[in-house]
Amino acid sequence: MIRISGILLAAGESKRMGKPKLILNLGKSNIINATIDNLLKSEIYELIIVLGHEAQKIESSLSTQDKRIKFVTNKNYREGMSTSIKCGVLTTSKESEAFLIALGDQPLISPKVINRLIEKYQSSKVGIVTVMHKSLRGHPVLISKKYVKELLSLNGDIGARDLLKQHLDDTASIKIESSEEFFDIDRTQDYEELKKIYDRKISN
Template sequence: MSSKQNNIGIVILAAGNSSRLGRPKQLLEYKDSTLLKNTIKEISLVQNSNIIVVTGANNELIEKELLEFPKIKTTFNPDWQSGMSSSIVKGLSELLVLYSDSQSCIFAVCDQPYVTAAVFENLINEAVKTRKGIAASAYAETLGTPVLFDKKYFNALLELKGQEGAKKVINTFLNDTVAVPFEKGDIDIDTEEDYNELIS
């Protein structure tokens, strides 16, 4: 890979209040760890990446979890209740301040328990191979997170509002998007039932 491709930002969106679950899903126990730490451990294996975690609800609890990862930056989104877009904008803005030479950014969530470093590496490799500006995970007949955006889409992401998410940008530029299969990517934790299924 050329050095130009090396500067990849990875933004973990961890600001939600898990309203359907009733407790912070980021901190649910999983694999002798938590869902958030498991996601971070996998992402930390991705070479040449700079990681930022966007916190919101329960930010103090979550930031305490991250003390064991000194290289990871956190940024607090005071508008987390206004919807996913505010966390995308907050994370990307912080990335551009801290790592202004970022050539692309991957957005991830922390409630996909089956995410692995390979999922991220596949996105990066497919984006390079196909020269597409967006590489999105494909599962359950949809495109979603984790998703990689070339820097040419940063402005479109920074313009997202309210409940809009990364999917709006993907759908707008589908002709410049490569779908990258992510097995079990559709399994996420929204309810106590989801969590019980995961750990049973």
């Protein structure tokens, strides 16, 4: 089986929220635990959780003891998402064949979607697979290890967007029907909406 390393970006400052959003309550747990649970239910080989702002508080809130999890603290998290991606990539196992980059505040991304990304990566033989709703691409994104040097050269807060633009001819995507899968949390209003969506999905 192909070895995919999940890299969960959980180092941000939550500036627009004004408080650590990843430990806000969601269902019977919190946002980051719900996100981690979905990743661990997928076919990833390991999960690197990149912490930064409020690292100790976030780590102590986690409920899982899964042996696939590794923690790394990004001391340069204020310099943008690219520093967390680099931290995560450098922490992955040597056996890893590709990196699944996910966001800590996307608890609605299901294991099914993650596994579809992995299946598409294997069947299409391309180097990059993204999730797409209509014409909008989003996270998580799956990137081959052949792009490791470019990932380690990223700068600022743009994540892997530049990498995708440069390699559109080596990129495939899976389509999702609902924009809810993309839902992330930046403001209090987003959080209130997330709780409604999450509760509805759990009750169905």
